[in-house]
Amino acid sequence: MSDTANNPNRKSWIPVEKDSDFPIQNIPFGVFLTRDDVITIGTRIGNTAIDLGALHQLGYFNDIPLTDDIFLQDTLNDFISDGKKTWRLVRNRIAKIFDEKNESLKNNKEHRKIVLFTLDEIEMQLPVQIGDYTDFYSSKEHATNVGTMFRDPDNALLPNWLHIPVGYHGRSSTIVPSEIPIRRPMGQTMPAGASEPVFGSSKLVDFELEMAFITTDANLMGEPIPIEEAEEYIFGLVLFNDWSARDIQKWEYVPLGPFLAKNFASSISPWIVTLDALEPFRVESPKQDPEPLPYLKYEGKKSFDIHLEVDLAPENGTPQTITKSNFKYMYWNMAQQLAHHTINGCKVNSGDMMGSGTISGPTPDSYGSMLELTWRGEKPLKMNDGSERKFINDGDTVSMRGYCENDQVRIGFGEVSNKLLPPFNPKKNKK
Amino acid sequence: MSDTANNPNRKSWIPVEKDSDFPIQNIPFGVFLTRDDVITIGTRIGNTAIDLGALHQLGYFNDIPLTDDIFLQDTLNDFISDGKKTWRLVRNRIAKIFDEKNESLKNNKEHRKIVLFTLDEIEMQLPVQIGDYTDFYSSKEHATNVGTMFRDPDNALLPNWLHIPVGYHGRSSTIVPSEIPIRRPMGQTMPAGASEPVFGSSKLVDFELEMAFITTDANLMGEPIPIEEAEEYIFGLVLFNDWSARDIQKWEYVPLGPFLAKNFASSISPWIVTLDALEPFRVESPKQDPEPLPYLKYEGKKSFDIHLEVDLAPENGTPQTITKSNFKYMYWNMAQQLAHHTINGCKVNSGDMMGSGTISGPTPDSYGSMLELTWRGEKPLKMNDGSERKFINDGDTVSMRGYCENDQVRIGFGEVSNKLLPPFNPKKNKK
Numbered sequence: 088m089s090d091t092a093n094n095p096n097r098k099s100w101i102p103v104e105k106d107s108d109f110p111i112q113n114i115p116f117g118v119f120l121t122r123d124d125v126i127t128i129g130t131r132i133g134n135t136a137i138d139l140g141a142l143h144q145l146g147y148f149n150d151i152p153l154t155d156d157i158f159l160q161d162t163l164n165d166f167i168s169d170g171k172k173t174w175r176l177v178r179n180r181i182a183k184i185f186d187e188k189n190e191s192l193k194n195n196k197e198h199r200k201i202v203l204f205t206l207d208e209i210e211m212q213l214p215v216q217i218g219d220y221t222d223f224y225s226s227k228e229h230a231t232n233v234g235t236m237f238r239d240p241d242n243a244l245l246p247n248w249l250h251i252p253v254g255y256h257g258r259s260s261t262i263v264p265s266e267i268p269i270r271r272p273m274g275q276t277m278p279a280g281a282s283e284p285v286f287g288s289s290k291l292v293d294f295e296l297e298m299a300f301i302t303t304d305a306n307l308m309g310e311p312i313p314i315e316e317a318e319e320y321i322f323g324l325v326l327f328n329d330w331s332a333r334d335i336q337k338w339e340y341v342p343l344g345p346f347l348a349k350n351f352a353s354s355i356s357p358w359i360v361t362l363d364a365l366e367p368f369r370v371e372s373p374k375q376d377p378e379p380l381p382y383l384k385y386e387g388k389k390s391f392d393i394h395l396e397v398d399l400a401p402e403n404g405t406p407q408t409i410t411k412s413n414f415k416y417m418y419w420n421m422a423q424q425l426a427h428h429t430i431n432g433c434k435v436n437s438g439d440m441m442g443s444g445t446i447s448g449p450t451p452d453s454y455g456s457m458l459e460l461t462w463r464g465e466k467p468l469k470m471n472d473g474s475e476r477k478f479i480n481d482g483d484t485v486s487m488r489g490y491c492e493n494d495q496v497r498i499g500f501g502e503v504s505n506k507l508l509p510p511f512n513p514k515k516n517k518k
Numbered sequence: 519m520s521d522t523a524n525n526p527n528r529k530s531w532i533p534v535e536k537d538s539d540f541p542i543q544n545i546p547f548g549v550f551l552t553r554d555d556v557i558t559i560g561t562r563i564g565n566t567a568i569d570l571g572a573l574h575q576l577g578y579f580n581d582i583p584l585t586d587d588i589f590l591q592d593t594l595n596d597f598i599s600d601g602k603k604t605w606r607l608v609r610n611r612i613a614k615i616f617d618e619k620n621e622s623l624k625n626n627k628e629h630r631k632i633v634l635f636t637l638d639e640i641e642m643q644l645p646v647q648i649g650d651y652t653d654f655y656s657s658k659e660h661a662t663n664v665g666t667m668f669r670d671p672d673n674a675l676l677p678n679w680l681h682i683p684v685g686y687h688g689r690s691s692t693i694v695p696s697e698i699p700i701r702r703p704m705g706q707t708m709p710a711g712a713s714e715p716v717f718g719s720s721k722l723v724d725f726e727l728e729m730a731f732i733t734t735d736a737n738l739m740g741e742p743i744p745i746e747e748a749e750e751y752i753f754g755l756v757l758f759n760d761w762s763a764r765d766i767q768k769w770e771y772v773p774l775g776p777f778l779a780k781n782f783a784s785s786i787s788p789w790i791v792t793l794d795a796l797e798p799f800r801v802e803s804p805k806q807d808p809e810p811l812p813y814l815k816y817e818g819k820k821s822f823d824i825h826l827e828v829d830l831a832p833e834n835g836t837p838q839t840i841t842k843s844n845f846k847y848m849y850w851n852m853a854q855q856l857a858h859h860t861i862n863g864c865k866v867n868s869g870d871m872m873g874s875g876t877i878s879g880p881t882p883d884s885y886g887s888m889l890e891l892t893w894r895g896e897k898p899l900k901m902n903d904g905s906e907r908k909f910i911n912d913g914d915t916v917s918m919r920g921y922c923e924n925d926q927v928r929i930g931f932g933e934v935s936n937k938l939l940p941p942f943n944p945k946k947n948k949k
Contacts, residue, residue: 147620199804218649219691224774245772250715252704255774256687256781260650261739268738272862275682275811284681286811308692308783309701309942336861341676343655343686350687350861352739380706380717431703431766431782432942434691511740511863 089447091175092182093366095495100187101203103133108490108499112183114178115500116163116323119209128158128166131358132455134187139181145198147184147191151176162216163359164438167303167322174322174361184278188456211357213264214325215301215438220262220353222297222329222442223429225255225419227373229447234460248366249377252419252427254441257329258350262440264357265503271481271510274335288510289332291464292479296397296487298414298454299327300416300421301359305435313437314385314426319465320435321421324513326356326487326503327442331348333458333478337513349419353442356487366492368392372420378440379423382430388421393500395489396447402482402506404472412448412455481509522606523613524797526926531624532634534564539921539930542616543610546931547594550640557569557643559589559597562789563616567635569783570612576629576774578615582607592736593647594790598734598753599868604723605753606794635788642788644695645756646732646869651693652729652859653760653786653873654685658804660878663890668768675821680808683850683858688760689781693871693897695788696934699803700910702941703782705766719941720763720779722895723910727828727918728758729775729845732790736866743866745816746912751866752852757787757826757874757918757934759824764889764909769934784873787918787934795929800822803851807848813861820851824931826877826920833913833937835903843879843886844919870947912940 092114099111109115109131119129119136127140140158152173157166166173184192192198195462224230227244230253234243247253263269271292296340303318306312312320329349336348340439369388393414398406409454419427429435445455454460457478461467464477479485484506490499530542538544540562550567551559558571571581571589583604597604611874615623623629642800654662658675661684678684694700702723708715736751737743743751760780799896800819809815824845829837834838850858854873860866876886885891888909892898895908910916915937921930 145753211825219689247708247772251770253774253777255777256689257862258650258687260867261863262871263843270863273742274862277678283808284678284811286813307938310598310947311704332862338678339682339684340773341678342771342774342775343684346684346686347859347862347864350864377714379717382717428778431705431763431778432692432701433778433781436691439644439691460548471534504791508740511742 092129093364097182098187099132099185100193101132101135101185106497107133108497108501109133110496111182112496113360113364113498114181115360116213116214117358118161118163118214119202120212121434122208126161128160128163130181134206136200136206136209138204141202145201148177150181151180161212162438164216167215168437170303171319172334175363178361178363211264213262214357214359217259217262217440218436218438220257220259220440221254222250222257222444223419223424224444225417225424226444226447226455227418228416228449229445229455231449231461232454235382236463238499250379252424253426254424255344257353257442261350262353262355264355265505267354268506269330269352269354270508272332272333272335272347273510274332274347275338276334279340284338289335291333292507293331293333293457294397294479295329295331295487296395296410296412297327297329297445298324298393298407298440298489299355299440299442300324302425302437302439302441304437306429308434309432311432312425312429314383314422317422317425320425321362323359323361325359326489326500328354328485328487328503328505329442329445330354341447354503354505356500358501359497360500365391366490367493367496368498370415371420374419382426383423385420385422389422390417391491393489395487398486400477400484400486401470401472401474401480406473407488409468410454410460411454412446414446414455416446416448417443479507481507483507523578523609524666524795528613529618530563530564531618532566533617537928538564539928539932540564541927542613544791544795544870544929545612546791548643548789549594549645550644551643552635553639557592559591561612564698565637567637567640569633569635571880576632579608579611581666582611582657587724592643592772593869595869598646599732600733602750605792609792611792632938642695644693645788645790646871648690648711648871649867650694651688651690651871652685653688654683654850654855655875655885656683656848656855657875657878658849659847660876662884663885666868667894681810683855685721685855685859686775688873692781693784693786695786696936697784697936698784699939700783700785701763701939703766703776703778704941705763706769707765708769715769721767722764723938724762724764724888725910726760726762726826727826727843728760728873728874728876728912729755729824729840729920730758730786730871731755732778733856733866733868733870733872735868737860739818739865740819740863742861742863743856745814745853746857748853751791753857754792756790759785759918759934759936760873760876761785785936786932788932789932791929791931796822797921798924798927799929801846804849806849814850814854819851821846821848822922824920824922826918829917830907831915831917832901832903832905832911834867837917838902840899841885841891843877843881843884843910845877847879848874890900910938912938914938
């Protein structure tokens with residue numbers, strides 16, 4: 088353990104602030120544009136971004152079987168394809184290079200100049216090319232809240248929910264990283280009491296607090312991934328905001344599920360935190376009753392204790408925390424989701440992304456969407472500036488943060504933060 | 519017109535059999551592996567495959583603005599990104615090169631040897647890297663049949679159906695070309711009368727007769743595509759078999775739509791027939807009542823008269839045509855589908871694929887799935903070998919064909935033909 092990247096006693100020669108999400112024990116992976124307008128794969132320690140492409144060219148990854156250009160790419164897909172053994176070798180090597188006792192890079196001013204960037208010198212990109220994106224619906228609290236509001240409080244969960252990690256396919260093309268503004272969508276809705284649908288901008292734009300995991304190539308088409316192997320194919324996790332338009336969703340979703348209500352935008356935190364970095368934070372999942380079918384049965388701790396928070400900031404206003412939840416509340420864990428997803432032989436590729444579904448906790452202050460927090464708008468949130476929110480207003484910025492913490496180390500995800508813009512106006516917006 | 523690829527009087531110096539799907543007026547695009555194990559982009563006239571990469575290197579596309587390697591790729595995505603103007607220049611040039619009056623390639627034996635292949639020398643590949651795949655549900659007859667069987671014959675169509683081209687996201691990673699065998703999926707189902715779900719192989723594997731269109735880069739995220747521009751972004755069409763497991767679907771699909779019931783496999787015909795080649799076959803769509811909202815209103819003929827047929831062949835048996843339908847039956851046309859898909863600003867990329875949904879005609883012999891043809895298995899199909907079919911058996915091959923025809927020309931799609939294999943068996947199938 089002491090030789091691996093997770094060694095909690097290791098310190099870096101790069102300064103790391105107290106409560107930083109990115110101590111030397113994290114070593115997440117991301118893609119960024121440098122001050123020289125070059126796209127590279129990198130990692131981060133404290134507030135320093137590290138160019139792995141440059142490090143590799145300078146020979147710091149010698150003896151690790153990597154192609155010369157593995158980090159000189161605009162996505163992590165090929166590196167992720169190399170598999171868990173390679174991820175570990177690279178992460179452990181990075182830990183050594185930046186260990187305060189290692190003077191090779193620390194004392195090489197010329198190399199440091201090429202390899203290290205301050206955060207304001209870089210621009211984070213989407214870390215992977217997402218081939219397919221799947222969204223699950225795995226929080227029992229969330230499914231119960233939604234079922235209570237829209238169906239029957241006495242039978243809030245549909246009959247399949249306790250047997251299946253229910254999921255559906257989403258749209259890859261509109262997943263964007265933190266900081267990219269989101270446009271309020273236009274669309275078709277059926278107002279309450281109306282007999283004909285109307286066209287206009289969504290009046291009920293919402294966030295959904297989720298996390299998503301990113302996979303490597305996992306199976307041949309036609310072959311399932313056994314649940315005991317599933318975690319071998321998970322590279323890491325990001326924070327995920329599944330932007331939703333509730334009024335569009337309500338009118339369109341029967342019988343084939345949400346479509347335009349979701350595919351206008353989803354946003355993610357740009358640093359992928361590896362499953363390895365999260366190892367110290369494994370916890371039991373909620374007890375499952377009824378027992379799942381054998382292909383979904385697992386042993387050991389498959390959940391992770393990840394604190395989650397959402398801030399809402401009105402335009403020119405100060406951010407205000409509106410909910411606190413935790414990834415560990417998920418009823419179905421990632422191993423179960425991946426085993427279920429592939430039980431029919433569905434092929435999973437490097438860079439695929441799988442969202443958890445909205446992560447709501449057991450109490451009203453831990454719900455993962457405005458829909459639940461304001462109970463369909465019946466209980467508006469009071470903002471510090473005196474305004475109220477039933478859903479998200481134009482100009483509001485939604486920011487999600489996530490971190491794990493024990494008495495030795497804190498591993499965080501940074502944030503996904505996006506502003507909601509007014510709807511597209513062909514006269515004003517089109518060049 | 520006489521100068522374009524659609525000139526019905528043009529003949530090629532490549533022999534073309536009567537009733538061929540691929541006269542010189544077609545000029546579809548595909549990707550194939552050659553006898554030298556090289557992947558290239560190509561077209562087809564009669565039973566001759568044409569290597570466009572080689573043609574380009576030999577200078578036959580001079581004066582058309584194309585990058586040197588545009589056809590030396592394993593997908594058509596970059597070529598499709600070049601846009602409709604370029605597609606037309608290339609297609610018209612190909613028509614000229616192979617016109618019986620043009621002797622340049624015809625009389626150059628050395629060039630012909632490099633450029634031309636017999637069909638048994640090549641292996642067709644997936645023609646595009648499919649970023650996102652969407653499936654619509656746009657046949658009124660199909661939606662009515664399904665609604666009648668599973669919900670209420672008096673209210674077979676759900677309230678949104680006549681207002682929205684209902685669609686949902688599918689899985690790109692398991693779309694395969696013709697000839698690739700499909701495995702019967704394993705999964706979870708709730709048998710009639712049971713109180714607990716069971717695990718096993720699907721007992722109700724079905725085909726769905728569809729077509730799919732392939733797009734080019736169409737819009738910026740956040741901006742809709744107006745319906746009058748939509749067809750500019752459609753490169754062409756293929757036949758599409760949306761393999762389905764009805765028992766898995768029934769248990770899993772509420773409330774987020776079909777998932778594992780569909781994502782084990784979809785298959786396509788490998789030659790993309792351009793929208794330009796289909797121009798002579800434009801027809802009126804069914805009248806829409808109620809009138810759609812303005813963003814879905816269109817002018818002119820937006821449907822195409824494409825005859826569709828499905829054959830079923832038992833293992834070692836002879837193929838038997840089990841249904842005949844037509845693409846023109848679709849209630850919602852492609853322009854409406856694409857305008858709806860992007861009205862919320864959803865970004866569409868080059869190589870995205872959009873399925874029509876099952877294309878059922880008005881009469882029981884024109885239904886587009888076994889579910890409808892056998893009415894949930896109540897009226898089994900009688901096969902020539904004396905056997906019966908309620909759904910698809912292991913060893914059966916399902917083949918779909920499509921073609922347009924007038925008194926001057928026939929433009930066809932070839933076929934998508936795939937055999938259903940028994941379910942995956944970890945002991946037998948795993949190496």
